[in-house]
Amino acid sequence: MADSGIDFLPKYLAELTRQGLSASTEYVKKTIVEAWLKRQYGVTIPVQDAESLRKISETDFYKLFKRYLGGHWSLELIKVGLYLQQLNEAGDTQRVRQLIDEAYQKRGLSGSRIIQLASTGVLELVMNYLIDLKVRKRVDTLVLHKEFDKILEEWQSISIPIQHDSKEVVIQSEIQKIMDRKNPIFFVYACGSAARNAQLILAGLNNTKFWQGKYLMYSHVKNVRRQDGAIIEYCMWEFEILESIPPTVFSQ
């Protein structure tokens, strides 16, 4: 083969097409196959999507998550979710709907929930929470798997979204309902223009010591630069029931 550069195969195929040739002759076929098996290319339709997914797979954040959650069934959907968050396609309901359906067919309700979490911008924060569990509590990988599975299964009943026009009294009531059920953990989240409203509501409730003595609150904040350059703030507050926190020597 005269040329083995990166552009050879596309150019060669284009030239054959221009000349109206097929791959029926042994030489042509052999040349194409040899170039193909150099493994430098993948032919796909949405090149930009494929390259973006590959870049996500090379980020430190994804690699860290994969290291801690290694072998979890969700990894193929996690990359798609992170990509969706980058695009911020929450408004592209048709594409999100298609992905939710495909994820459901492949992985059931928990699979579709990963795409839902991504479409609301909270997936990365949930991943942060799991990474934090590993770092803070040295939780075993299998326990992390179970934790993630449980979060996905029960997300509807353990999470409270705050909108830009949500009222404090309504959010207070939602939080109260979950605390009455004594859920070991629950999440409150908001993004974009709703983030400020959420911060004010939770600060107000915190000042009234609303969850004091019952739950500990941790906050996770992430600023994401979208592909169009805009920066979007994502906030998630994790509430952990105090009973699940082991006492220290001095607190006993």
Added chain:
Amino acid sequence: MVVEALTKDFKSFIRLDDDPKKLLLEALGFGIDSEGFVIKSETGIRERCRYTGKQILFKDASVLPGSTVIINTSLITLSQYILDYLEE
């Protein structure tokens, strides 16, 4: 025989127009039937996507790096492929 990818030399994904893509598939032992599905040239049997289990329309087909693995293209199948073959 399916040639699996070993992708340490992988450079990038590319898009081919229909005719060059047909040529590539032809060289790799595939054809397209009258309804537009990818078939194995030797047997005429429709190829199935390893990730979706479904038959593959030519217009939806991705050919994976250095392999004769053809898949139905979606973000999820591409992501699965990257996980299986391109990630460390």
